[in-house]
Each structure stands twice: as structure tokens, then as C-alpha cells.
Amino acid sequence: MKTTSFKIIVLTCLTAMFTAFTPATVNEPEWNPQVTVEPCYMVNSAFQVGEEIVYKLYYNWNFVWLSAGEVTFRVGEQDGQFHLSAEGRTYSSYEWFFKVRDYYETFVDKFSLLPTVSIRDVNEGKYTLYEKVVFDQDKNMATSDRGKTKETTQRKEYNVDECMHDMLSVIYYARNIEYNEFEAGQAFPVKIFMDKKVYPLQVKYKGKESDKKIKGQGKFNTIKFSPEVIAGEVFDEDTQMDVWVSDDENRIPLLIESPVSVGSVKAVLKSHSGLRYDLDAKVN
Secondary structure, eight states, X not given: OOHHHHHHHHHHHHTHHHHTTSOOOSSOOTTOOBOOOOSSOOOOOSOOTXXXXXXXXXXXXXXXXXXXXXXXXXXXXXXXXXXEEEEEEEOGGGTTTOOEEEEEEEEXXXXXXXXXXXXXXXXXXXXXXXXXXXXXXXXXXXXXXXXXXXXXOEEEEEEOOSSOBOTTHHHHHXXXXXXXXXXXXXXXXXXXXXXXXXXXXXXXXXXXXXXXXXXXXXXXXXXXXEEOOOOSSSSOTTOOOEEEEESSSSOOEEEEEEEETTEEEEEEEEEEEOOSSOOTTBOO
């Protein structure tokens, strides 16, 4: 396997949990009449401080599923805000090819679930990026300190839309949406700020699926989504990513699957602790 191909594999796997709720393509799909969801505040009833969820990430190469790494999501509390974090890493057995250590953290307001501060510390092979974004949600401004390292950042201000999310806050926001009133084929819009741009987000609701088998975890009653993805080096145009979340009050992602330009990837629930509720979606 070429190093370049392996880099694509690892980066795709380690960002699978983020791209499930990240920027959509610009074109409006014809199949998804939008559902009105309040964009500026969200009452949290799905997660709590102390929650930790780990996902194992796989890549399908020549019909063989290879485990490439893990992503761990945590919920904490600091200065009266939720402190959300996600850490992605390759397994040591792959690091002679390509080593990844990515860390994301976001502070969000407890009453709106909108971000106030977002930090990315990316280490992917020889590529590094550090970015700290401070959101002023009242003034619709985002101040970014961005550079190859924390010591070499440069500051720039951006005008953003109201009620702006980042990659982590939008995941926890989406977990609190009430889906029982949705019909299959409908979508909800959210906007996020990432890589110096504002992106519109469309996530299509595909309905409920019972007895969905999750590797190593058993079967679950699930809610299924299909987020749009950005076409480019990793995703082909018209790629469809599917996400299954638990059909209970936790609404935690259980499985993400997507084809990529050189195979397919999936992120599978490995372990969880500190959930707010029992995982009632599990059927066996």
C-alpha cells in the first residue's frame, strides 16, 4: 500500500466522526424539504458531564476491513460551560507509515449549545495545524489565531452568520433535536465555521431502523441519517455517508459508513461510559 493512499485512509477514518456533521456541498439537494429547527438555542437533554464515547475506525482495503485507529469523545465542564473534546489517533502498528494525533476541543454555552471557543491541534505526519477560534455570537464575529504551531499563529477576524457552530458543537446540538416529528426524506439545516469559511449543512433524516447490528455491541433500534460531504481527494461527488444513532434519549452515534475514493470507511462504537440515560436502544 502506498504511503499516500494510507494517508488518505487514516485521515478519512480519523475524521469520520467529524464529517458526519460537517460542511455540506453547496448544491441544494432536491429530495430534502427542510424542517424548521431552532438554530440559536437548544435545551440539552441528551448528554451530561462525564460522558466518554470511544469509536474504532476501519478501512476496507481489497474486501478486508483493517482497523486504523480510534476517536475518543469526552464531555467536561469548565467556567460554567460544557467542555467538549475529541482525540483521534492511529494505532502504533501503523505509525511507521503515518502517525496521526489530532485533538479538538470546544467550549459551549450551556443554554444555547453554541460555541464560545474552538481549538484544533492537528498533527498528521509532517502536517501540523493549530487554530483557536473565539466566537462572538452577539456580534456575528469569529476571531481566529491560526498557524502551523501555537507559537506561530496569526490573528484574523471573520464575519459569520448568526448562531454559528463548529465541528464539535454541532454534533452535540444535533443529538438534542427531536426527531419524532420528522418524516423520512426531510432535512435540517445548520451552519458551521471551519477553515476560515462558513459552510451550510444539510443532514437528511432517513427514518428509523430496528435491529441494526453494531460490531461487538449487539443489535440496536436506530435513527438513520445521510449527511452530505465535500467532494475532493477523499470523497467522490455524490458520495453518500450513512450514520446510525441510538433511538433513545442519548442519541449517540453507533455506526458511520461511507465510500471514499480508494475504498470505504466506517467508525464503530467501541465503548461508552457516563451516559445520561441507560442505553435503552440496545435490543440484545
